[in-house]
Amino acid sequence: MSLLKVKEVDKKFGSHYALSKISLDIQPGEVHALVGENGAGKSTLIKILTGVYPLDGGEIDWKGKRVTITDPNSARRLGINVVHQDRHLIPSFSGYENLYLGLDYPKNRVGFGVDWKSLKQRTEQLKESLGIDLDLKKTATEMSPPERTTLEILRAMMLDCQLLILDEPTASLTDQESEMLFQLIHKLTANGTAILYVSHRMDEIFRLSDRITVFRNGQLAGTLQKAGTDKEALIRLMTNAEVKKSTFQKRFVDDTVPSVLTVSHAATMDGKVKDVSLTVRQGEIVGLFGLAGSGRTELLEAIYGSRPLKRGEVNIENNRLRAFTPRDALNRRVVLIPEDRRGDALIMGMTIRENMTLPVLHQYSNGIKVTESKEKTEVKSWMDFMKVKATGSEQSVQELSGGNQQKVVFAKALLSKPVLFLCDEPTQAVDVMTRDEIHRLLREQTNQESAVLFVSSDLQEVLDIADRIYVQHDGVTLAELVNDGITPEEILNICYQQGKDSEVTHG
Numbered sequence: 001m002s003l004l005k006v007k008e009v010d011k012k013f014g015s016h017y018a019l020s021k022i023s024l025d026i027q028p029g030e031v032h033a034l035v036g037e038n039g040a041g042k043s044t045l046i047k048i049l050t051g052v053y054p055l056d057g058g059e060i061d062w063k064g065k066r067v068t069i070t071d072p073n074s075a076r077r078l079g080i081n082v083v084h085q086d087r088h089l090i091p092s093f094s095g096y097e098n099l100y101l102g103l104d105y106p107k108n109r110v111g112f113g114v115d116w117k118s119l120k121q122r123t124e125q126l127k128e129s130l131g132i133d134l135d136l137k138k139t140a141t142e143m144s145p146p147e148r149t150t151l152e153i154l155r156a157m158m159l160d161c162q163l164l165i166l167d168e169p170t171a172s173l174t175d176q177e178s179e180m181l182f183q184l185i186h187k188l189t190a191n192g193t194a195i196l197y198v199s200h201r202m203d204e205i206f207r208l209s210d211r212i213t214v215f216r217n218g219q220l221a222g223t224l225q226k227a228g229t230d231k232e233a234l235i236r237l238m239t240n241a242e243v244k245k246s247t248f249q250k251r252f253v254d255d256t257v258p259s260v261l262t263v264s265h266a267a268t269m270d271g272k273v274k275d276v277s278l279t280v281r282q283g284e285i286v287g288l289f290g291l292a293g294s295g296r297t298e299l300l301e302a303i304y305g306s307r308p309l310k311r312g313e314v315n316i317e318n319n320r321l322r323a324f325t326p327r328d329a330l331n332r333r334v335v336l337i338p339e340d341r342r343g344d345a346l347i348m349g350m351t352i353r354e355n356m357t358l359p360v361l362h363q364y365s366n367g368i369k370v371t372e373s374k375e376k377t378e379v380k381s382w383m384d385f386m387k388v389k390a391t392g393s394e395q396s397v398q399e400l401s402g403g404n405q406q407k408v409v410f411a412k413a414l415l416s417k418p419v420l421f422l423c424d425e426p427t428q429a430v431d432v433m434t435r436d437e438i439h440r441l442l443r444e445q446t447n448q449e450s451a452v453l454f455v456s457s458d459l460q461e462v463l464d465i466a467d468r469i470y471v472q473h474d475g476v477t478l479a480e481l482v483n484d485g486i487t488p489e490e491i492l493n494i495c496y497q498q499g500k501d502s503e504v505t506h507g
């Protein structure tokens with residue numbers, strides 16, 4: 001018997017069908033992948049299954065019985081839980097405290113107060129049955145990204161979860177960190193838990209799943225056995241179009257080409273960046289790779305002026321920047337595409353147009369008022385160019401799917417005609433087609449004499465698009481490599497030297 005059957009489900013926002021006549025079934029113990037372009041309706045289905053949205057048509061059966069999932073608690077009571085890419089943990093709470101949040105605490109013998117002993121026992125049993133080795137005394141902040149994901153999964157399993165929905169679970173994990181998660185998924189499915197795995201990462205989908213359901217524009221394009229399909233066929237089904245071969249050209253410039261960015265022996269006040277030196281020249285895409293905790297994001301923030309420097313120098317187009325702020329960075333046409341776009345790059349209550357033109361509003365103003373027609377035309381052309389799926393430029397960004405929000409962040413950056421793009425995981429949560437498009441756009445930017453410094457936890461992505469790569473570990477530059485035939489293993493070996501040799505080596 002199927003664990004879950006979704007039958008002809010509809011969901012409407014206004015007159016727009018986010019889901020139309022969607023049907024799928026999930027079996028106990030299977031990994032069922034859900035894929036589709038940005039805006040295809042994946043998150044909407046997750047929200048229906050977890051009781052966030054009511055459905056507008058269709059039915060849901062759970063273990064053969066019709067159910068109505070009215071709110072998140074009723075989903076949890078059935079045994080349906082979700083782990084989202086933006087983690088829902090309280091940073092200063094210990095693993096135990098986070099684990100027990102929202103649980104029905106067992107009462108102690110006196111009848112009031114919590115029976116901590118039995119709670120701990122239950123935790124230990126669960127950890128043992130899933131082979132999880134995690135120190136729950138550490139706070140969420142002290143845990144590494146995969147440890148935090150593990151903690152969330154453990155929390156879901158405390159509630160006797162039978163369908164675990166993982167929404168882009170590896171989005172900010174490196175390949176090695178993702179391995180830990182994959183092992184855990186195997187243990188869960190071996191114990192009979194079903195996984196609905198939502199991801200844009202094709203390699204993972206093919207590695208983990210038994211079956212794959214494809215959504216296209218809110219409709220079911222098909223459910224396939226993994227064994228009978230391949231990546232190209234899947235993308236064809238997602239887009240209804242032929243797959244275009246990526247034609248990405250590397251560019252190797254010499255040191256006579258003017259530098260756009262030079263960082264010398266930079267260290268931040270908070271010690272996250274300890275000693276970083278690097279150069280990015282006109283026309284280059286430079287990759288920055290390091291394992292979690294290597295200070296990649298922090299370095300980009302220091303260059304952008306949002307994280308104070310204690311030592312060292314940052315030069316943009318040969319101008320030394322002292323005590324600068326993000327406003328100074330913007331004036332020098334340096335843009336940052338931050339990792340946390342919801343928190344840092346977009347104002348959720350504003351429209352797409354307002355978000356995109358906010359930093360450059362003066363361009364559309366004659367000093368007295370904003371020329372709306374010029375503003376709207378330009379916004380529309382960027383939205384078309386980036387293929388933002390929305391009802392129009394006046395739609396609020398909070399109503400867009402995650403990947404479409406990322407496209408708005410990109411368009412916003414491009415509008416300010418940057419000389420230096422600082423990109424922190426810019427393709428996180430975007431579909432494979434948009435990912436190629438973003439790579440192409442970055443290359444195009446460098447043709448206009450700008451430069452790109454690119455951080456991604458996906459090492460293959462760094463190798464695909466960077467002309468040169470810096471490897472960073474624990475806030476220190478370990479190596480500078482020309483990306484001409486280097487292998488992932490070589491880069492990982494450098495990372496695992498763990499700073500034993502902090503000399504900069506030239507490859």
Ligand SMILES: Nc1ncnc2c1ncn2[C@@H]1O[C@H](COP(=O)(O)OP(=O)(O)OP(=O)(O)O)[C@@H](O)[C@H]1O
Binds near residue numbers: 036044
């Ligand atoms: N609250 C809302 N109000 C209006 N429209 C919405 C709302 N939530 C989602 N939508 C629309 O429903 C459609 C499906 O969005 P959904 O977030 O489910 O896509 P997705 O497949 O998860 O995309 P992504 O891969 O980018 O996360 C999109 O067109 C989106 O704009």
